[in-house]
Amino acid sequence: MRRFLSFNDFFREYFNGKTVKLSLDGGFTCPNRDGLISNRGCIFCTDKGSGEFAGDRKNSLNEQIDSQKSLLKNKWNAENYIAYFQNFTNTYGDLSYIKSIYNEVINRKDIKGISIATRCDCLDKETIKYLKEISNKKFLWLELGMQTTNENTIKLINRGYSHEVFDQKIEELKDNNILFLLHVIFGLPYEDENDFKNTIDYVKRVYPFGVKFHNLYICKNTDIYIMYKKEKFKLIPLDEYIKTVIYAIENMPRNTVIHRITGDPDKKSLYEPKWCLDKLSVISKIDKTLKDRNVPVKTKEDIKIAADYWKQ
Numbered sequence: 001m002r003r004f005l006s007f008n009d010f011f012r013e014y015f016n017g018k019t020v021k022l023s024l025d026g027g028f029t030c031p032n033r034d035g036l037i038s039n040r041g042c043i044f045c046t047d048k049g050s051g052e053f054a055g056d057r058k059n060s061l062n063e064q065i066d067s068q069k070s071l072l073k074n075k076w077n078a079e080n081y082i083a084y085f086q087n088f089t090n091t092y093g094d095l096s097y098i099k100s101i102y103n104e105v106i107n108r109k110d111i112k113g114i115s116i117a118t119r120c121d122c123l124d125k126e127t128i129k130y131l132k133e134i135s136n137k138k139f140l141w142l143e144l145g146m147q148t149t150n151e152n153t154i155k156l157i158n159r160g161y162s163h164e165v166f167d168q169k170i171e172e173l174k175d176n177n178i179l180f181l182l183h184v185i186f187g188l189p190y191e192d193e194n195d196f197k198n199t200i201d202y203v204k205r206v207y208p209f210g211v212k213f214h215n216l217y218i219c220k221n222t223d224i225y226i227m228y229k230k231e232k233f234k235l236i237p238l239d240e241y242i243k244t245v246i247y248a249i250e251n252m253p254r255n256t257v258i259h260r261i262t263g264d265p266d267k268k269s270l271y272e273p274k275w276c277l278d279k280l281s282v283i284s285k286i287d288k289t290l291k292d293r294n295v296p297v298k299t300k301e302d303i304k305i306a307a308d309y310w311k312q
């Protein structure tokens with residue numbers, strides 16, 4: 001039992017058993033990389049479209065699912081799987097292509113849920129209508145790369161659309177009862193504690209199904225690596241990151257599921273900061289700080305209330 005509502009505890013209750021995510025590659029690209037908006041991408045995006053651990057797009061989705069399941073079989077004794085479309089923008093393209101991808105996984109009994117990483121500027125009305133149809137058959141949520149609410153930072157990181165557009169789409173998703181998860185990065189260039197708090201306040205206000213927190217890290221094959229070498233802006237130190245995550249956890253809405261509290265960079269391409277490679281140590285420091293602050297453990301009852309709250 002954790003002192004925050006974790007992915008593991010939530011889905012163990014929701015699906016009545018261990019649940020793991022399978023990272024799949026649906027063969028999409030991204031308008032911020034293919035030239036429609038820009039061909040550079042968000043400045044931290046790698047050539048893998050921010051999905052370093054996804055399956056191989058040369059294989060069919062059924063092959064990717066089966067191979068990931070067999071890889072994870074010995075690690076987790078899982079009964080339930082989430083098809084996680086992680087890299088690039090997984091609602092960008094013709095609706096017929098989008099449908100062909102998701103229709104392939106909807107009918108698999110072992111796939112209990114679908115998680116779709118995408119951008120708010122790639123969700124038109126028809127796509128939302130189709131996502132709504134899927135959510136009537138499978139537990140579904142969208143993963144949205146918000147990162148921050150600061151418009152200057154949004155421009156600096158080349159996200160490609162404003163917070164205003166983001167916020168309008170959030171309202172539309174809520175009106176359509178489509179669950180969403182927000183990605184948040186602490187320590188973006190030139191941001192300070194006030195920016196982190198503004199972003200956390202926004203998350204609190206919109207009450208997402210889920211949230212993922214991580215620190216900014218610099219991978220070698222990115223634009224931010226070039227920028228960092230030139231400008232040497234401050235990277236968030238571990239103690240400041242922990243303080244910020246604790247503040248975020250303490251301010252999350254009661255039923256928001258916290259899917260991630262640390263970054264997960266690819267070891268080979270990480271440049272700085274090295275502390276985020278030791279994920280277990282970061283997690284244990286966060287857990288210890290929560291305990292020292294007497295943040296209560298989430299009880300079975302708390303988790304059950306959240307599972308009922310997000311019932312689809």
Ligand code: SF4
Nearest residue numbers: 030032041042045088
């Ligand atoms: S939206 Fe995602 S895939 Fe597209 S450039 Fe940004 S991080 Fe990369």
